[in-house]
Every structure is written in C-alpha cells, then in structure tokens.
Amino acid sequence: MSKQFTYKESGVDIDAGEEVVRRIKPLVRSTFTKGVVTDIGAFGAFFAPDFAAYDEPVLVSSVDGVGTKLKVAFAMNRHDTVGQDLVNHCVNDIAVCGAEPLYFLDYFSTGQLNQETAVQVIEGFSVACRQNGCALIGGETAEMPDIYETGEYDLAGTIVGIVDRKDIVDGSRVADGDLLIGVASTGLHTNGYSLARKVLLSRFGVDDCPDELAGRSVGDTLLDIHRSYLGVIRSIKSRCNAFVHVTGGGIPGNTPRVLPEGLGFEVDYEAWPRPEIFALIKTIGDVPETDMRRSLNLGIGLIAIVSPDEKDAVQKILAEAGETFWVIGRITSKN
Numbered sequence: 001m002s003k004q005f006t007y008k009e010s011g012v013d014i015d016a017g018e019e020v021v022r023r024i025k026p027l028v029r030s031t032f033t034k035g036v037v038t039d040i041g042a043f044g045a046f047f048a049p050d051f052a053a054y055d056e057p058v059l060v061s062s063v064d065g066v067g068t069k070l071k072v073a074f075a076m077n078r079h080d081t082v083g084q085d086l087v088n089h090c091v092n093d094i095a096v097c098g099a100e101p102l103y104f105l106d107y108f109s110t111g112q113l114n115q116e117t118a119v120q121v122i123e124g125f126s127v128a129c130r131q132n133g134c135a136l137i138g139g140e141t142a143e144m145p146d147i148y149e150t151g152e153y154d155l156a157g158t159i160v161g162i163v164d165r166k167d168i169v170d171g172s173r174v175a176d177g178d179l180l181i182g183v184a185s186t187g188l189h190t191n192g193y194s195l196a197r198k199v200l201l202s203r204f205g206v207d208d209c210p211d212e213l214a215g216r217s218v219g220d221t222l223l224d225i226h227r228s229y230l231g232v233i234r235s236i237k238s239r240c241n242a243f244v245h246v247t248g249g250g251i252p253g254n255t256p257r258v259l260p261e262g263l264g265f266e267v268d269y270e271a272w273p274r275p276e277i278f279a280l281i282k283t284i285g286d287v288p289e290t291d292m293r294r295s296l297n298l299g300i301g302l303i304a305i306v307s308p309d310e311k312d313a314v315q316k317i318l319a320e321a322g323e324t325f326w327v328i329g330r331i332t333s334k335n
Helices: 014-029 069-076 082-095 115-132 193-200 218-222 230-239 250-258 276-285 289-295 308-320
Strands: 057-065 100-110 135-143 153-164 179-184 242-245 263-267 300-306 325-333
Touching: 014 115, 014 135, 057 082, 069 082, 069 153, 069 193, 069 218, 082 100, 082 115, 082 153, 082 230, 082 242, 100 115, 115 135, 115 153, 179 308, 193 218, 193 276, 230 300, 230 308, 242 250, 250 263, 250 289, 250 300, 276 289, 300 308, 300 325, 308 325
Parallel strands: 100 135
Antiparallel strands: 057 153, 100 153, 179 300, 179 325, 242 300, 263 325
C-alpha cells in the first residue's frame, strides 16, 4: 500500500495559517480608515477614496521590500520592527512625490509558518500604518516549504496614495543654486545591509556591544527602524522644490531622480557628523569612500531641495519640529 500524503506533511499547515489570520484581525482593523469598505478575508480589498477635496486627484503607488535587513532580524529572533521598516519605506517613496498614503498591502512568505513570528511582523505593519494614517487592507501569507531556510521569511509591500495633480512634487521646479537640506536618518534604514552585515558580522556577533556604539549591540543598532518622513514633508512641502528619499544608491544614486535635464548637484560630505555605525563599517571593512556613499545613506534619510529664499523658513519649521538637519549641498549647472 502506498504512503498517504497530507498537505501538512508536505510542509503547509492550513490550520496554522487560519490561526494567524484570526490573531491579526484586531491588529488590521485598528488601522482601518473611513475609506475601508471590506473586512479582512475577502478575495480583494476595497477602498473608497474621498475625492471631494481634490480638483484632479492622482493615485500614486510604490512597492518595495526590506532586503537583507531580514537576516539581522532572523539572527536576533526579533521581528517587531521589520514590518514598520517596510511600511515607512513605502510611505516615504510616495510622500516625496507630494502624496498622502491611503492604504497598504503586504506579502509575507515563509518556508514553515511560525505563528508568533508572523503576528509580530504584521503587528509592525499595523503600528506603522496607524502612525502614517493609512489602512492595512489586505495581504498574503504564503507558506512555501523548500524555498526558505528554517526560521526565515521574506516581505514585500505596496502602498497607494493620492495627490492633487497641481500639488505633485516632481522636481520640475528645481533650479541652479537651490540648496540641499539633509534631514537625519535613524541608522541604515533598509539599504546597504549586504555590505554592513558582511563587514560587521565578520568581526562581531549581533549581541556584541563595541565601544563605538555607546553600549548598544550591533544587532539592535542594525535593527533601528527606518523612520517615516511623512510629517516632515507635510510641514515643508509648500516651500520645497523637490524631495529625495535616500535609499539604495545613497545620495549620489537618488538625487538625480528629481533633477531636470541640464542640472547637477554638489554635496559636502563633511557638512554633517556621520553616526558611529557608518564609521565602524568603513573602518573595519576598509570600505572605499565611493562604496560608502553609493551603498549607505550615511546619516541622511531625506533631502529637501529649496530655493535660497526659502532656506530660513524651512530651517525654522524643521527646528521647531525637533528635527536634526544640515545644509549639505546645492544644485549646479552640469557645465
């Protein structure tokens, strides 16, 4: 008689998946905004945006992941921050375009579903969605044995937001002589972790506390949450010509994305103090400065591009909000 196989024996536990859905329902519902039409569990997520305040509403969307920062979460067995990283990263990507977030959808995939891990991750989604005022209206939890190592998972997320066409921030107003105001990051955010892990974990364990990190562990420092800049952008966008979300590619790779043809930029990399984590990576790994600049944000997570006559007003708003910032460069003619 041939062996009888079940779905659970092949690596997929349907009951565990249903239990996760049951446990996360209160978390997801806590993010619901007025536009949410359907509850969690439908085949599709319904959202009814209120267009009354817009003359010509335009939807803005972005999709991203967390990258190899997840490897640090696995090593620390700490999963309550990476969900926040993902939401905030996606929110920032549309906020720099002038958009307000409406809703977020997530994708969580793993080899064998660990309920506690999944709930922690999704709780992180819900925390960041509430903080950013957007609804977590749908997602997918996929259990795929043989794809992932034990205890590992991957994340992806999609954000949808809205902006009035006249309020789109696309860099078209950027001009020669504009200034770059850099706003502080909270560590590496979600980029450069392949380099950071290669360097730091060749010397330290995740629980080690090098003197350079002022008593904090390597793992905790690397798991610092990728912050949301939505509030910052809201407060100054009427005075700014463009924004740069400093992600993969660093300042050199992201700033050109908002520059009109014929313009370039200069950055003074001595204009702000680099957080110690970046100095540690550079020193231990003997990492070339070019790689540091192209792989890591180096302590600047957002750049506001402003005309010189708006500089003082923008700086005043940022200071009153308690932000840490520096004038780090300017826009130039490529010639």
